[in-house]
Amino acid sequence: MSFFTEENRALAGEIIGRYPKRRSAMIPLLHVAQGQAGWVTPEAMTEIADLVDTTPAEVLGTCSFYEMFKREPVGKYLVNICVTMSCALAGAVELMEHAEERLGVRAGGTTPDGMFTLASAECQAACTEAPCLQVNYRYRYRVDTEGFDRLIDDLASGSLDGEIPQHGITARVRQHIPEDRAVGAVPPDEVNEAPVWLAASAPNGAGSS
Amino acid sequence: MSDTTAAEAAPSTVEVMIDGVAVDAQPGELVIAAAERAGVHIPRFCYHERMSSVGMCRMCLVEIDTGRGPQLQASCMVQVSPQMVVDTTSERTQRAQEGVLEMLLINHPLDCPVCDKGGECPLQDQTMAYGPGESRFVEEKRHFPKPIPISELVHLDRERCILCDRCTRFADEIAGDPLIDFTERGNETQVLTFPGEPFSSYFSGNTVQICPVGALTAAPYRFKARPWDLAQTESTCTTCAVGCRIAVQSSRNELVRYLGVDIDPVNHGWLCDKGRFAYGSVGSPERVTRPMQARSSGRVADIAAVEPMRNFEPSDWARALDAVAAAVKTARPGAIAVLGGARGTNEDAYSWSKLARTVLGTNHVDAQLGDGLAADITVGLGTATIDDACTADTTLLVCGDLREELPVLHLRLRGAARAGSTRLVEVSPTETGLTRDAARSERCGGGEAAAVLRDLLDGDDPLSDELAGGSVVVVLGRSSVAESADAAAEVASVLADRVPHAKFLVAARRGNIRGALDMGLAPGLLPGRCLSADPTPALAAAWGELPPEPGHDAAGILAAAAAGDIDVLFLLGADPLTDFPDSVLARLGVAGARTVVAVDTFLNQSTIEADIFLPAAAFGEKSGTTTNFEGRVSELSELVTAPGSSRPDWMIAAELAMLCDADLGFVSVSEITAEIAAVCETHAEAMGSPVDGDGVLVSGAAFEPALPPAHVAPPRDAYGLRLVCNRKLYDGGVTVAQTPALASLRAETALRVHPIDLERVGVASGTEVEVHSERGALRLPIVADSGVGRHNAVLAFPSPELDVGALIDATATVTDVRIETRGTQEPAS
Numbered sequence A: 001m002s003f004f005t006e007e008n009r010a011l012a013g014e015i016i017g018r019y020p021k022r023r024s025a026m027i028p029l030l031h032v033a034q035g036q037a038g039w040v041t042p043e044a045m046t047e048i049a050d051l052v053d054t055t056p057a058e059v060l061g062t063c064s065f066y067e068m069f070k071r072e073p074v075g076k077y078l079v080n081i082c083v084t085m086s087c088a089l090a091g092a093v094e095l096m097e098h099a100e101e102r103l104g105v106r107a108g109g110t111t112p113d114g115m116f117t118l119a120s121a122e123c124q125a126a127c128t129e130a131p132c133l134q135v136n137y138r139y140r141y142r143v144d145t146e147g148f149d150r151l152i153d154d155l156a157s158g159s160l161d162g163e164i165p166q167h168g169i170t171a172r173v174r175q176h177i178p179e180d181r182a183v184g185a186v187p188p189d190e191v192n193e194a195p196v197w198l199a200a201s202a203p204n205g206a207g208s209s
Numbered sequence B: 001m002s003d004t005t006a007a008e009a010a011p012s013t014v015e016v017m018i019d020g021v022a023v024d025a026q027p028g029e030l031v032i033a034a035a036e037r038a039g040v041h042i043p044r045f046c047y048h049e050r051m052s053s054v055g056m057c058r059m060c061l062v063e064i065d066t067g068r069g070p071q072l073q074a075s076c077m078v079q080v081s082p083q084m085v086v087d088t089t090s091e092r093t094q095r096a097q098e099g100v101l102e103m104l105l106i107n108h109p110l111d112c113p114v115c116d117k118g119g120e121c122p123l124q125d126q127t128m129a130y131g132p133g134e135s136r137f138v139e140e141k142r143h144f145p146k147p148i149p150i151s152e153l154v155h156l157d158r159e160r161c162i163l164c165d166r167c168t169r170f171a172d173e174i175a176g177d178p179l180i181d182f183t184e185r186g187n188e189t190q191v192l193t194f195p196g197e198p199f200s201s202y203f204s205g206n207t208v209q210i211c212p213v214g215a216l217t218a219a220p221y222r223f224k225a226r227p228w229d230l231a232q233t234e235s236t237c238t239t240c241a242v243g244c245r246i247a248v249q250s251s252r253n254e255l256v257r258y259l260g261v262d263i264d265p266v267n268h269g270w271l272c273d274k275g276r277f278a279y280g281s282v283g284s285p286e287r288v289t290r291p292m293q294a295r296s297s298g299r300v301a302d303i304a305a306v307e308p309m310r311n312f313e314p315s316d317w318a319r320a321l322d323a324v325a326a327a328v329k330t331a332r333p334g335a336i337a338v339l340g341g342a343r344g345t346n347e348d349a350y351s352w353s354k355l356a357r358t359v360l361g362t363n364h365v366d367a368q369l370g371d372g373l374a375a376d377i378t379v380g381l382g383t384a385t386i387d388d389a390c391t392a393d394t395t396l397l398v399c400g401d402l403r404e405e406l407p408v409l410h411l412r413l414r415g416a417a418r419a420g421s422t423r424l425v426e427v428s429p430t431e432t433g434l435t436r437d438a439a440r441s442e443r444c445g446g447g448e449a450a451a452v453l454r455d456l457l458d459g460d461d462p463l464s465d466e467l468a469g470g471s472v473v474v475v476l477g478r479s480s481v482a483e484s485a486d487a488a489a490e491v492a493s494v495l496a497d498r499v500p501h502a503k504f505l506v507a508a509r510r511g512n513i514r515g516a517l518d519m520g521l522a523p524g525l526l527p528g529r530c531l532s533a534d535p536t537p538a539l540a541a542a543w544g545e546l547p548p549e550p551g552h553d554a555a556g557i558l559a560a561a562a563a564g565d566i567d568v569l570f571l572l573g574a575d576p577l578t579d580f581p582d583s584v585l586a587r588l589g590v591a592g593a594r595t596v597v598a599v600d601t602f603l604n605q606s607t608i609e610a611d612i613f614l615p616a617a618a619f620g621e622k623s624g625t626t627t628n629f630e631g632r633v634s635e636l637s638e639l640v641t642a643p644g645s646s647r648p649d650w651m652i653a654a655e656l657a658m659l660c661d662a663d664l665g666f667v668s669v670s671e672i673t674a675e676i677a678a679v680c681e682t683h684a685e686a687m688g689s690p691v692d693g694d695g696v697l698v699s700g701a702a703f704e705p706a707l708p709p710a711h712v713a714p715p716r717d718a719y720g721l722r723l724v725c726n727r728k729l730y731d732g733g734v735t736v737a738q739t740p741a742l743a744s745l746r747a748e749t750a751l752r753v754h755p756i757d758l759e760r761v762g763v764a765s766g767t768e769v770e771v772h773s774e775r776g777a778l779r780l781p782i783v784a785d786s787g788v789g790r791h792n793a794v795l796a797f798p799s800p801e802l803d804v805g806a807l808i809d810a811t812a813t814v815t816d817v818r819i820e821t822r823g824t825q826e827p828a829s
């Protein structure tokens, strides 16, 4: 009864191998877990604890510190509407009211079909493009009510699937670090050479001393 | 750069000014610690001298000037530097302290009247001493449901918590059980466990003690007393042989709390939960508090089914002691034996040792119950201390799981290994609590540690060079009672031979076992660590003629009793039916003795069989001294009166001597202490004058123990598994059973085997199987455990619900078992 799929289990192993201490892989593994289930389930935390050799309590401690790790189910699309100053002045409050009406849930709620979770958010650092929102952390700028309706229609119809993956998937391209560029799992206090990448990127091997 | 040049270059002290006074601080010392040593107390919540500093609470802000002008800095995070000027009372410091307290109280419920900490609360005290007096905060405080249990022993009130990180830091850094952690963030931050996974650490009680507010409370103490109506004395825990220093507290003549006292050589202020909550057994309503004598007729055999007291009728001391004296007087020569004595004080042990030799005329005395190492090895081999083990280049662990057996020794070694001050290498039949922190951990078959070590040291393994090149301490113990004590002796001889500079620390487990052996409660030994064959002149002069024939050990005594050769068997706080590994022999022995005299606090499996029961005083009810497993003598104090007419063991010995027309020559504890100092050269210093909290280490013995020549454990047959009976902290013993707070923490007994071995058995983990030895059979669940060495079958002893001893033959070197799966029951899934 393992939580991770076989594929993600292998991925977890690969991620753990990148660090000198297993525990360091905790946050990356929480992302993998959220990517798999859309939220971080208790089973996921227990299994991560096992994988990185610590207790579920410590995984919960870390997981609950970060607002972006959800410990309750959320919709396939998490719609964060910014309601901080610049956006508020540019119509975010009206946008939120409209969104609540359109989706039929209040901010913080999830539609019964499990498609949308609506949330109000603090400044998303896109004040010049106010009012703005994020769908699964992908930006939409200067959103008016019609634009919002179009966005919801597109999401519902699946026409944005190529651009916006379901909640929890942070990136669809995984970086695979070639062997010769990997720093390797060397504990910090055992490092006594220049980093590999320095040697690899120097024109003729200078930089390694 | 070598260490010596570094040491030469660094100055040995750093001069700093603290509140206008020049203070010599140690290099690297924290300002808060340097100030403390100089007598300047800086208020604090999160700082704890035995844990790393985290700077969480800011209560320790003081003005520190390092040449750039005075600045407010957290004195628990700043190390001293030359010419540093510290002002702990400046106006800015005071304003900072007021500010920090005002802030900490923003969310604090101030429910002191119903808070256990009230009266001894650092938050209360420091608010009075350094607080602003008024709060400007009028908004609603944050609310949480009032205390939630985070384990069976500890309750958490999150409203009171000031987020100092002491409990969570302790759980992670010191105990190694990070089962509580800060969760959420900002205003929502709270200490919690993972849902469904309680804070079940053997050391959880320490968090209650170090919590600077009333957020953590101990279930057994909640609402029991107020600090101002507690009576207190300092004493030493005798629940196991570590001998942690404790403060014993009582209210209305009832023990209600033990707190850890910080002494450098032993416990650093920590206690294990078994020791901390063991007072429950002292105050247990099940205590036998008056002498009893067996009913001559109508005894009921099955004790579990009926009221055990029915086997006895009440008596009084005069009648009961007369009966004992009569039995002694009519006993055949050499047919009296004394089992036990590890539960009492050194003075108790000395009195019984003297009574046995000079009045009862017997050498059949044994404080161990066949579950320790040979007495001469325990007394004569060990010269190392806990500190030695924590600082040796290599500490070799060839013993049971110290977390289960000697919990605070486990903490000390774990801390030392993590700090890099020693390197742990363990050889054990199964993983232990220290495996994670050991540099190397080797599995061995039951009884085969010596063979594994011999192979390592004689082969080309790097271990032999590592051991040869540095200081070595060997923690030697008995990792399984299903193998004979010779196995450990053999380890000693292999190591003494190949690593001659190794020092030994003998991990004797039971309470004051070291003191009892030092006082001669073992065949072949006499008080003052000398051999019966060769008493010291002082002792020979004081004790006169000694019984000539050599004595039996526990196994010998029980065998003789079973054969009808023992007329009077004294059980001095001993329960052989529970604790002697071979329960069949124990049962026959106790049944075969003509008269059984129990000197005990409870009816247990063995004392229920007694003909005469003499109620003994328990811990906290008597004074004297105790000796920990290092050989450290420290004081025990009396705080409450013994219930009913219970008496200390020594007094019973003295009175019995009198009824046998003899005189032990003392009528008080202090007279016995003085006599021990006078007749035992080894103990002259430790017992000659009052000792302080650190105790006095008694070193040296009057003999060298004889180490047996190497022998080889018989090979296991290919289908069998080797039985390894190890210990659990919460075991089937009387302390746990009679302490309500602990009894429910005992785990169910299961047979643990390596997953590959389980596969060979062919059943699922959790299936109930039948385990057969040459001796007997048991039905119990078998479970897979990858920490268990191949071909071992691990079973906890003594078990609260199963007679594990029925599998063990005391005369065999090892015990092998077969697993039968006929009529097995798969676990419900």
Ligand code: SF4
Pocket: B160, B161, B162, B163, B164, B165, B166, B167, B168, B191, B207, B210, B211, B212, B213, B215, B216
């Ligand atoms: S519960 Fe006590 S020890 Fe733990 S963080 Fe809160 S105040 Fe500190």
Ligand code: SF4
Pocket: B237, B238, B239, B240, B241, B242, B243, B244, B267, B270, B271, B272, B273, B274, B275, B276, B406, B407, B408, B409
């Ligand atoms: S480790 Fe031993 S001496 Fe220390 S508190 Fe626990 S039982 Fe008592």
Ligand code: FES
Pocket: A082, A083, A084, A085, A086, A087, A088, A122, A123, A124, A125, A126, A127, A130, A132
């Ligand atoms: S206020 Fe909305 S992005 Fe900054």
Ligand code: FES
Pocket: B043, B044, B045, B046, B047, B054, B055, B056, B057, B058, B059, B060, B061, B074, B075, B076, B077
């Ligand atoms: S004691 Fe220094 S910050 Fe808490």
